[in-house]
Amino acid sequence: MKSKRAVxxxxxxxxxxxxxxxxxxxxxxxxxxxxxxxxxxxxxVENARRIADAFAAERHLxxxxxxxxxxxxxxxxxxPVPRDRVGNEPGEIPTTYVPARNTIFLSYxxxxxxxxxxxxxxxxxxxxxxxxxxxxxxxxIAAYQTMARLATRAGVEGTSPVTIHAxxxxxxxxxxxxxxxxxxxxxxxxxxxxxxxxxGLACGRCDACxxxxxxxxxxxxxxxxxxxxxxKT
Amino acid sequence: MKSKRAVxxxxxxxxxxxxxxxxxxxxxxxxxxxxxxxxxxxxxVENARRIADAFAAERHLxxxxxxxxxxxxxxxxxxPVPRDRVGNEPGEIPTTYVPARNTIFLSYxxxxxxxxxxxxxxxxxxxxxxxxxxxxxxxxIAAYQTMARLATRAGVEGTSPVTIHAxxxxxxxxxxxxxxxxxxxxxxxxxxxxxxxxxGLACGRCDACxxxxxxxxxxxxxxxxxxxxxxKT
Numbered sequence: 001m002k003s004k005r006a007v008x009x010x011x012x013x014x015x016x017x018x019x020x021x022x023x024x025x026x027x028x029x030x031x032x033x034x035x036x037x038x039x040x041x042x043x044x045v046e047n048a049r050r051i052a053d054a055f056a057a058e059r060h061l062x063x064x065x066x067x068x069x070x071x072x073x074x075x076x077x078x079x080p081v082p083r084d085r086v087g088n089e090p091g092e093i094p095t096t097y098v099p100a101r102n103t104i105f106l107s108y109x110x111x112x113x114x115x116x117x118x119x120x121x122x123x124x125x126x127x128x129x130x131x132x133x134x135x136x137x138x139x140x141i142a143a144y145q146t147m148a149r150l151a152t153r154a155g156v157e158g159t160s161p162v163t164i165h166a167x168x169x170x171x172x173x174x175x176x177x178x179x180x181x182x183x184x185x186x187x188x189x190x191x192x193x194x195x196x197x198x199x200g201l202a203c204g205r206c207d208a209c210x211x212x213x214x215x216x217x218x219x220x221x222x223x224x225x226x227x228x229x230x231x232k233t
Numbered sequence: 234m235k236s237k238r239a240v241x242x243x244x245x246x247x248x249x250x251x252x253x254x255x256x257x258x259x260x261x262x263x264x265x266x267x268x269x270x271x272x273x274x275x276x277x278v279e280n281a282r283r284i285a286d287a288f289a290a291e292r293h294l295x296x297x298x299x300x301x302x303x304x305x306x307x308x309x310x311x312x313p314v315p316r317d318r319v320g321n322e323p324g325e326i327p328t329t330y331v332p333a334r335n336t337i338f339l340s341y342x343x344x345x346x347x348x349x350x351x352x353x354x355x356x357x358x359x360x361x362x363x364x365x366x367x368x369x370x371x372x373x374i375a376a377y378q379t380m381a382r383l384a385t386r387a388g389v390e391g392t393s394p395v396t397i398h399a400x401x402x403x404x405x406x407x408x409x410x411x412x413x414x415x416x417x418x419x420x421x422x423x424x425x426x427x428x429x430x431x432x433g434l435a436c437g438r439c440d441a442c443x444x445x446x447x448x449x450x451x452x453x454x455x456x457x458x459x460x461x462x463x464x465k466t
Contacts, residue, residue: 061302069294070348093386100344103384107340111333115303132389140383147376151336153326156367 005118012047015124018180081195083205102135173215188224238351245280248357251413265290314428316438335368406448421457
């Protein structure tokens, strides 16, 4: 029988949590993989643990990686996180883009998948509300899969090739939230903010909060997480 | 003027050191990148520092990454390192293969290259004496480059695409050593052993030592590093 093991990249945010719910619903056996990468939203790691528990992940690994050595992003350096933006200019990539982040994350997922003989990797990227990030596009995911199939034992031995699943890639934030609600995702466990308060409250003003809040509004429901009282919720 | 900055993956071994010498000789400005990844040959990191100095690398980053969380290789777990092997069976991948290692290494290199605006990455893989590793093959490197060009800002903004250079890919170990000698590489700084003694001596019996020793013999010269006296040098 073909393995239904799947490595699921789990940041603890809305998209990756919905992706885990989808993988579970499709009867994959999820192995959740979270990175602690010097990001400001370190709170996500704790949420990821609770989410992995809630979905009875077979295992949950949290890997510390330090992308601050490179800098180059508002999420890994002292650059300010942009607030109250109304969207990207055409072709604009915001300062919250972390260089090659998804490539690094998928590469660790590929390593783990090979060791546990999982033929599937799930990643919650989407190209609709994708904030202009190059590594959230369908053509990137397709090229990654082609490379991944050559990179590992299976590429030499001709055994099962790995498949990269990006089930949210063409979904709007509102569609994602509706899918998650249908799958009983508890969004109160998820956290998306790029720039939370010391006390762990979402700012309500960074790109991630604005996309999230607009998504809940468009889905006709209310975001269950608390925001700073000054946020434009 | 087009940037000549290049990220050079530098393990401190024979191949990566020769690759750094080639990059330098071709007038690239090398940014050397070394990983400390829980391998047994931790000595390589110290060597890498001395090698980066010797070639006046513009910068040298050493990044700790822990591939032991996955296991699955004699280099990252308690599996024994094979000794006195006479070669691979056709299609055999030895236990020293580290799952997705080059994919992870190249992904960090890609991140750094994007931050420092380097359009070039050098990696010292070769497919002749490649020990049967899937991620040392030309088709893998080509697929990685295709993916990398979609992964980063350049893939959206249409600016200079990254090029992955693997100048040793079709060279035998003896040819690599002759190239290095022509470029004044001091091979006494390099270290290749998978299974050194506590005191840091090369074992002379693992695949890496056997390939290295045969390479020096075929190049008509003598390996300048010391080996355990029991080694079959």
